[in-house]
Amino acid sequence: MKLYHRAALLCSVFLGLDLCAVAAQAQTAAPQQVPVPSPLPQPQDIPYPGKMQISVDATDLSRRIMSIKEVVTLPPELSQKGGDFILLYPMWLPGDHSPSGTIDQVGGLEVRSGKEVLPWHRDTVEVSAFHITVPAGTRELNVSYQLLSPVSPDEGRVVMTDVMENIQWSAVSLYPAGYYTRQIPVVSQVILPEGWQYGTALRADGPQKGNTVTFKSVMFNTLVDSPIFAGKYFRKFDLxxxxxxxxxxxxxxxxxxxxxxxxxxxxxxxxxxxxxxxxxxxxxxxxxxxxxxxxxxxxxxxxxxxxxxxxxxxxxxxxxxxxxxxxxxxxxxxxxxxxxxxxxxxxxxxxxxxxxxxxxxxxxxxxxxxxxxxxxxxxxxxxxxxxxxxxxxxxxxxxxxxxxxxxxxxxxxxxxxxxxxxxxxxxxxxxxxxxxxxxxxxxxxxxxxxxxxxxxxxxxxxxxxxxxxxxxxxxxxxxxxxxxxxxxxxxxxxxxxxxxxxxxxxxxxxxxxxxxxxxxxxxAKLAFSDKPTDFIKSDSLLRHTTDFRFSLGFQVNKKGILTNVLWDGPAWNAGITRDQQIIAVNNEAYSEDVLKEAITEAKGKNSQPVVLLLRDSDNFHTVSLPYHDGLRYPYLSGNLTExxxxxxxxxxxxxxxxx
Missing domain, CATH: 1.10.390.10 (Neutral Protease Domain 2)
Known part of the structure; x- marks a missing residue:
């Protein structure tokens, strides 16, 4: 007996013909899209019928962790009946022009009502939204979590070091869904390392108590727009x-x-x-x-x-x-x-x-x-x-x-x-x-x-x-x-x-x-010289690169690694790509000066090309660059009066x- 026929016989014996028909249809029907969850509530331009308190402990410098505690007063209607309450982690940040919120750095989220731990689940579409099941009679939520900030640049932008930190409220706050952020009042507080000073557009609400600074109540949009710089070595200048x-x-x-x-x-x-x-x-x-x-x-x-x-x-x-x-x-x-x-x-x-x-x-x-x-x-x-x-x-x-x-x-x-x-x-x-x-x-x-x-x-x-x-x-x-x-x-x-x-x-x-x-x-006219301007020297010094974009068509860092190769430039036409490393120039170990000398010596139609020995991962290859226009750095010539x-x-x- 064929396997299919045997399966059909067993299905009819044990499940009945109707269920077998459904099972057979399920095996042959094309899959259908599962409906997405209901969209989050759209923000309304009405006052949030509650308030928020946020406290950030920014003293764990060795582990680069900020610990956050929030108290969120619930709207009276939700408090009376209970139901789904949604907190959002900010993602679309003004000035970044993109959804760049550091949601990946959030850990340890816990929500309590008094001593009771309340369940929460993350929205499966809007992953920056947290749904909290609120029992009837709950007046406020106590929310705690950590910002596990990067310990090295490999993990993201470093915001805490041994002597300074950058506290961005967008990274250390959750806020209620369904309201314009300019309608959500919040009192914020930060605990700084001992003896540190700070700067911010926020204003303190009274004298500092030890290492704790409490700020005057503002709306949540203003809070997010008011980051803090704090440091061990700090000066203020009145402008x-x-x-x-x-x-x-x-x-x-x-x-x-x-x-x-x-x-x-x-x-x-x-x-x-x-x-x-x-x-x-x-x-x-x-x-x-x-x-x-x-x-x-x-x-x-x-x-x-x-x-x-x-x-x-x-x-x-x-x-x-x-x-x-x-x-x-x-x-x-x-x-x-x-x-x-x-x-x-x-x-x-x-x-x-x-x-x-x-x-x-x-x-x-x-x-x-x-x-x-x-x-x-x-x-x-x-x-x-x-x-x-x-x-x-x-x-x-x-x-x-x-x-x-x-x-x-x-x-x-x-x-x-x-x-x-x-x-x-x-x-x-x-x-x-x-x-x-x-x-x-x-x-x-x-x-x-x-x-x-x-x-x-x-x-x-x-x-x-x-x-x-x-x-x-x-x-x-x-x-x-x-x-x-x-x-x-x-x-x-x-x-x-x-x-x-x-x-x-x-x-x-x-x-x-x-x-x-x-x-x-x-x-004014755009012109080129074989000598870099003071601005180019400063820019190269600050970026730790040397600029050959307008000659060979690339920039290179202090280790000889190409950080930028211009499309359709001499290097590009020779098959050179970024992240390759220059090992030698004309059979001489690479240095910035050696390459500059080689470009200068290659100037003129009858000169020899510039020859580079490149390392690409574990491979080495030699590339000849038939470039003969010398070093080129931009400057302005002509009438600069205007x-x-x-x-x-x-x-x-x-x-x-x-x-």
Missing amino acids: TQGDQVPVTLNVMADKPQYLNATHDQIARHKELVRQATLLFRSHHYKHYDFLLALTEHLGRIGLEHHESSENSGPLGYFTKWDETAAARDLLAHEFTHSWNGKYRRPADLWAANFNTPQRGSGLWVYEGQTQYWGYVLAARSGLMTVPQTEEAIADVAATYSAQAGRKWRPLIDTTNDPIIAQRAPLSWRNWQRSEDYYSEGQLIWLDVDTLIRKLSHGEKSLNNFAGDFFGTNNGRVMPSTYWISEVSSTLNSVQPYDWTAFLHQRVDQINPMAPLDGLTRTG IKEILSPLEPEKSDIKQ
Whole structure:
């Protein structure tokens, strides 16, 4: 008897014919999709009928663990009847433009009602949502868990070291689903290591008690927007200007000697505040706290907030001032975000809570124009010299002139990259394009600025747009959202022109050539020299790389490992890829100087090629590069008068300040 017939006979004997028919149908029917769980409740713009308390113990430095305790008062209706209560872990974080919440670092979750441990389960679709079964009569929940922060960069961004820590409330808090985060009140508390100081946009609610700081009640969206820097070695510098709105530079460092700022250096940071206020004709913070970590151990960061910013810089930010110019536009960039990004925000980048997806179609304004003002304000305040800023602009112009990916991908599509790649390493960055809306956006806004100046015969500039667009509702902290049509209409009010078509062509369409009209319109030209500029030297020093992008077409770190290879450049055409290691150059052991000498000696059509011995994992191979144009480093030549004018400090009588 065949196996199938025997199985059918047994089925009919023991189960009955109807059940056998169902079983047979189940074996032959195509699978059907299982319905997904019910969606989470949509956030409502109504007050949360309860409150939250969050306490973070950040003293376990050796194990890099933060321990969190929350008390969540339940809505009266749920308390009376019982049911499903949902807590969310923040995932869509402002400034990251992607679902980058560190949900993978959460451990030890326990929920109690009094002494009773309540069951919870994670939503199988929205894995950052925790469903808690609440018995009738439960008035509040006691929630505890840990943030198991990375102990090394291999596991993620390091936020705790022996001498400093970065407490981001998005990483150490759960909040109720179903409400706008601006409607959820919360009292927060942090326990710091003994003797440590801290900086934050939050304000303490009374004197500090031992190592414990309790902050005034704020809404949950404000809490998440107010991180803490705390450290053993810490200094505060007052940057407050004539408007008497408090601004503080909070600095922590790996060692105390790196906090030794000069009077002149702090004066330049004060001038940054003054120049930004003159430019934007307003402030949108009750007080502002720069948070700056000078470190080689805490993870790198540059993240904007409405009344503060998280920044990291090199140890020698103050003590090796002449070598760190390439890092000194960061504070100007993040400070600009208080106006551009936090106050004025693209409508699709604003969300009711931290678990609603955001869309980044306006990032070329949000980040691109901020990148532009970051350079300009750094120069106007003296954080960078005008020549250093010109050199930085030249590097941007050369980089995006060599960006091969512009042949297939419009700039607007790169605004999706925070979600697509989440800043993971890319094999062919200048072909894939990555987040080009930053610096290519910067070139577009230089184009806009110089065109306004030309059309208005020098009477108007992008300064006027900055005041008109970002200077509304002086003193208001609540965000004011916009669509791109408002950007075009405000530009048109400053200087009549078809700005919609202008921006559409540069942002939405494929452009094989970089947008360098902003340079050429002024008489400046992108040129190349066989000597690196001071800015390139500083940038290479800070990144621990040597730049050969505009000669052989790659960058290489101190160990000879290729960190970036340009698509369709000489190295790419020779079959070289990133992560290979240069062992020898023309049969001589590799060093930065040896490679530079070989490139120089190969200059001229009749010269010998540059020969590299490369290691690729356990394999070695030799590559010949028939490149004969010598070392090439970008700089600006020609008439730089208008560039210098753009970078010149504003004064009250020239700044269009509204009286």
